[in-house]
Amino acid sequence: MSRFEALTGDNAVAMAMRQVNPDVVAAYPITPQTETVEFFAEYVADGLVNTEFICVESEHSAMSACVGASAAGARVMTATSSQGLALMWEIVYIAASNRCPIVMSLVNRALSAPINIHCDHSDIMGMRDSGWIVLFSENAQEAYDNIIQAVRIGEHPDVLLPVVVCQDGFVTSHGMERVEVFDDEAVKEFVGTYKPRYPLLDIEHPKTLGALDFYDYYYEHKRQQVQAMENATGVILAVAEEFNRKFNRNYGLFETYCLDDAEVAIVVANSTAGTAKVVVDRLRGEGLKVGLLKPRVFRPFPARELVEALKHLKAIAVMDRSISFGAMNNAGPLFLELVAALALHGVRVPIADYVFGLGGRDILPREIESVYRDLLRVAESGRVERLVTYLSVRE
Amino acid sequence: MAQLKGWKEIPIAGIILEAGNAVEYRTGGWRAFRPVRGEAECIHCFQCWLFCPDSSILVDAENEKMIGFDLDHCKGCGICARVCPVNEKVIRNAGTKLARDDARLCIRIVEEGRVKE
Amino acid sequence: MATKLIPKELAKRPDRLSPGHRLCAGCGASIVVRQMLAAIDAPVVIANATGCLEVATTIYPYTAWRVPWMHNAFENAASTITGIEAAYRSLVRQGKIPEQNVKFIAFGGDGGTYDIGLQALSGAVERGHQFLYVCYNNEAYMNTGIQRSSATPLGAHTTTSPAGEVIPGKQQKRKDLTMIMAAHDIPYVAQAAPSQWRDLMQKTRKAVDCGGAAFMNVLASCNRGWRHATDETVELTQLAVDTCYWPLYEVENGQWRLTYKPKEKLPVEEWLKRQGRFRHLFRPENRHLIDELQAEVDRRWERLLRLCGET
Ligand SMILES: Cc1ncc(C[n+]2csc(CCOP(=O)(O)OP(=O)(O)O)c2C)c(N)n1
Ligand code: SF4
Ligand code: SF4
Ligand code: SF4
Ligand SMILES: [Mg+2]
Numbered sequence: 001m002s003r004f005e006a007l008t009g010d011n012a013v014a015m016a017m018r019q020v021n022p023d024v025v026a027a028y029p030i031t032p033q034t035e036t037v038e039f040f041a042e043y044v045a046d047g048l049v050n051t052e053f054i055c056v057e058s059e060h061s062a063m064s065a066c067v068g069a070s071a072a073g074a075r076v077m078t079a080t081s082s083q084g085l086a087l088m089w090e091i092v093y094i095a096a097s098n099r100c101p102i103v104m105s106l107v108n109r110a111l112s113a114p115i116n117i118h119c120d121h122s123d124i125m126g127m128r129d130s131g132w133i134v135l136f137s138e139n140a141q142e143a144y145d146n147i148i149q150a151v152r153i154g155e156h157p158d159v160l161l162p163v164v165v166c167q168d169g170f171v172t173s174h175g176m177e178r179v180e181v182f183d184d185e186a187v188k189e190f191v192g193t194y195k196p197r198y199p200l201l202d203i204e205h206p207k208t209l210g211a212l213d214f215y216d217y218y219y220e221h222k223r224q225q226v227q228a229m230e231n232a233t234g235v236i237l238a239v240a241e242e243f244n245r246k247f248n249r250n251y252g253l254f255e256t257y258c259l260d261d262a263e264v265a266i267v268v269a270n271s272t273a274g275t276a277k278v279v280v281d282r283l284r285g286e287g288l289k290v291g292l293l294k295p296r297v298f299r300p301f302p303a304r305e306l307v308e309a310l311k312h313l314k315a316i317a318v319m320d321r322s323i324s325f326g327a328m329n330n331a332g333p334l335f336l337e338l339v340a341a342l343a344l345h346g347v348r349v350p351i352a353d354y355v356f357g358l359g360g361r362d363i364l365p366r367e368i369e370s371v372y373r374d375l376l377r378v379a380e381s382g383r384v385e386r387l388v389t390y391l392s393v394r395e
Numbered sequence: 396m397a398q399l400k401g402w403k404e405i406p407i408a409g410i411i412l413e414a415g416n417a418v419e420y421r422t423g424g425w426r427a428f429r430p431v432r433g434e435a436e437c438i439h440c441f442q443c444w445l446f447c448p449d450s451s452i453l454v455d456a457e458n459e460k461m462i463g464f465d466l467d468h469c470k471g472c473g474i475c476a477r478v479c480p481v482n483e484k485v486i487r488n489a490g491t492k493l494a495r496d497d498a499r500l501c502i503r504i505v506e507e508g509r510v511k512e
Numbered sequence: 513m514a515t516k517l518i519p520k521e522l523a524k525r526p527d528r529l530s531p532g533h534r535l536c537a538g539c540g541a542s543i544v545v546r547q548m549l550a551a552i553d554a555p556v557v558i559a560n561a562t563g564c565l566e567v568a569t570t571i572y573p574y575t576a577w578r579v580p581w582m583h584n585a586f587e588n589a590a591s592t593i594t595g596i597e598a599a600y601r602s603l604v605r606q607g608k609i610p611e612q613n614v615k616f617i618a619f620g621g622d623g624g625t626y627d628i629g630l631q632a633l634s635g636a637v638e639r640g641h642q643f644l645y646v647c648y649n650n651e652a653y654m655n656t657g658i659q660r661s662s663a664t665p666l667g668a669h670t671t672t673s674p675a676g677e678v679i680p681g682k683q684q685k686r687k688d689l690t691m692i693m694a695a696h697d698i699p700y701v702a703q704a705a706p707s708q709w710r711d712l713m714q715k716t717r718k719a720v721d722c723g724g725a726a727f728m729n730v731l732a733s734c735n736r737g738w739r740h741a742t743d744e745t746v747e748l749t750q751l752a753v754d755t756c757y758w759p760l761y762e763v764e765n766g767q768w769r770l771t772y773k774p775k776e777k778l779p780v781e782e783w784l785k786r787q788g789r790f791r792h793l794f795r796p797e798n799r800h801l802i803d804e805l806q807a808e809v810d811r812r813w814e815r816l817l818r819l820c821g822e823t
Pocket of ligand 1: 562563564565586587620621622623624625650651652653654655656661
């Protein structure tokens with residue numbers, strides 16, 4: 001019930017979108033997401049989907065139309081990158097607050113200025129508090145699988161939140177990979193039909209959505225969003241389990257690689273995790289006890305589970321592909337959150353942050369190896385010498 | 396307002412399921428002036444109904460009669476009196492400027508608290 | 513058969529906007545909404561931009577709307593309604609919901625339309641969605657406390673174009689948005705005013721039945737911002753029409769038509785002098801602004817007459 005195709009990440013997402021066959025797609029082109037929009041436009045032109053494709057005049061309108069369509073009762077998808085997401089920002093929050101289970105493919109790209117079309121994670125990190133569920137994908141296959149699962153996660157009655165699926169710009173979006181593509185029927189069956197809770201188009205039962213909400217109720221509505229996020233963790237795991245049963249690929253909140261018996265480990269998301277695996281293999285060949293943790297679910301942040309998986313280590317490095325300017329030690333967001341999680345659970349493992357790859361700067365295996373070698377020294381001394389390292393930036 | 400509800404008791408997303416429940420909110424208390432029936436005969440033209448910003452002209456739609464004012468909601472803007480063609484005629488016939496609460500009008504605008512009906 | 517445009521007939525259907533909303537006494541916005549919605553027999557779904565109308569009609573947990581209604585943000589009522597309309601077409605086409613001849617309407621203030629929402633509006637009508645965008649135009653950002661917009665007329669006092677010792681109110685003339693929308697060459701564009709209610713209702717009907725994107729610019733006085741008594745709303749709107757400051761016309765599939773010609777074109781001063789926002793213009797040193805306003809009105813009126821083949 002599947003076949004293998006050579007696909008780019010953008011194409012793989014478009015393929016998943018075709019198979020999900022959403023009622024409405026509103027999107028605007030931006031490098032490196034553009035191909036997804038182009039592929040999808042072709043599916044529409046060829047009559048391969050039932051989708052109303054709204055070719056909007058901006059990303060702000062893309063997200064606005066998505067929110068309108070989703071509130072109306074439609075299954076809705078979109079895709080963007082970087083500046084496009086930045087322009088959507090205002091409505092990104094509204095999508096989550098209005099409990100619109102929109103699925104968005106985000107092809108991670110650096111934010112201006114200076115303008116740069118290549119990969120880093122500053123775009124997604126800016127929306128981390130917006131109320132969306134955030135999934136990372138190491139490669140085109142995972143992006144494809146995540147998009148399909150995202151539909152089920154977001155639309156679950158206990159969740160009803162939008163979901164963003166990340167993949168690395170160019171590295172994944174434009175790299176050709178062997179991707180297992182499931183049969184259309186199987187995907188259709190997996191995603192099922194969307195049953196909106198309060199569709200605006202239920203004309204006989206007029207509803208008002210988006211009222212002015214003062215101090216007497218705004219907070220209660222935010223509390224409901226917290227609950228939805230809390231519920232999401234279980235739903236994400238349940239959907240992953242069902243996905244595994246049907247499609248035979250296992251997903252969790254994160255992936256571990258040679259972690260159980262490791263003494264030191266790197267935590268890194270998206271495509272760089274793939275590179276890191278190669279390094280782990282090589283160092284393991286030397287008998288070094290190194291491992292890897294690749295986050296999949298960033299929102300809701302699985303703090304307890306992460307700590308459980310990492311607490312036996314003697315040293316941890318987080319590799320952040322963005323900077324939280326002005327935050328503690330100008331570290332990266334992933335690091336900051338993991339440090340908080342460890343502290344909260346009373347786990348004291350030496351931990352350091354390695355910011356890397358901003359604006360698409362290459363990350364080479366030998367650099368990842370150098371991080372592991374740092375970690376092994378920290379494991380021995382028990383002391384972190386430099387809390388935040390900006391890898392491979394020229395002095 | 397009724398007892399404030401907890402987050403588990405209200406629908407998600409701030410959605411309001413009771414269409415038009417604003418009628419429960421009485422804006423009549425805002426009124427400094429009040430529309431009152433005057434002596435002139437209403438011709439039931441429904442101009443006042445057409446222009447009232449607060450849907451506060453009560454009509455018997457079946458029998459096509461203007462029957463009064465919804466004082467729970469009327470804010471006393473006085474527009475009904477201004478658009479009433481009978482008022483216009485009364486004023487024209489009087490030949491002078493009439494006070495808004497002149498008894499001869501079809502709709503009079505009277506200061507709240509001074510209403511004698 | 514469509515309900516006759518006779519108030520007694522129209523009153524037989526319940527109001528689509530309930531009382532209990534919190535617009536100021538005498539606000540023109542709800543008059544526009546009530547009249548327009550009363551003219552439409554079909555079901556409607558509404559998107560509303562942030563602004564007085566939106567804020568005052570839906571204060572949680574209350575809503576004055578008896579029809580499906582949604583507010584998204586300030587500048588995106590047009591894109592929001594196109595999302596809803598696209599969802600409708602998609603779901604109907606797939607047989608997921610029944611076809612019910614639903615009319616899609618967006619309401620936005622002049623700020624949400626002329627200024628911050630212009631791009632979204634332009635894009636939405638260019639895409640040819642079937643919807644009506646209504647700008648209820650009170651010529652300033654009223655909800656935030658009467659700030660200038662590009663619809664604010666020359667010389668008007670607002671809180672961001674105050675009439676000061678040196679600068680007498682707004683220094684720029686208003687943008688002609690109806691013309692800009694007509695230049696989009698969409699099936700229906702019109703300018704209207706609630707004082708001419710039948711004209712407004714007829715235009716509303718044409719707009720929602722035009723089979724594509726429609727735009728209507730409707731003058732809706734704000735007594736707070738314009739500074740006049742609460743009962744003068746309708747009269748002042750009509751004065752704007754009779755001075756040809758706010759001509760009533762439509763552009764139907766490229767055909768321009770004047771829908772109301774004042775018996776006598778009054779000087780714009782007649783309209784200005786009734787509003788506190790223009791009071792400073794009547795000081796001798798500012799009289800030239802009234803002349804400029806009159807010249808603008810005359811020039812635009814002449815151009816409109818030519819376009820409508822009236823000369
Ligand atoms: C993006 C954004 N900028 C500014 C505001 C603040 N704001 C809310 S309503 C409004 C003015 C509305 O003016 P208009 O559209 O003319 O409607 P009115 O209130 O006059 O009816 C402004 C500036 C906002 N809500 N969102
Ligand atoms: S005074 Fe104003 S609100 Fe009251 S009934 Fe007359 S028009 Fe309506
Ligand atoms: S009160 Fe005046 S405007 Fe109203 S129906 Fe009677 S005559 Fe007409
Ligand atoms: S401020 Fe003006 S536009 Fe806003 S509700 Fe009051 S009268 Fe209406
Ligand atoms: Mg305004």
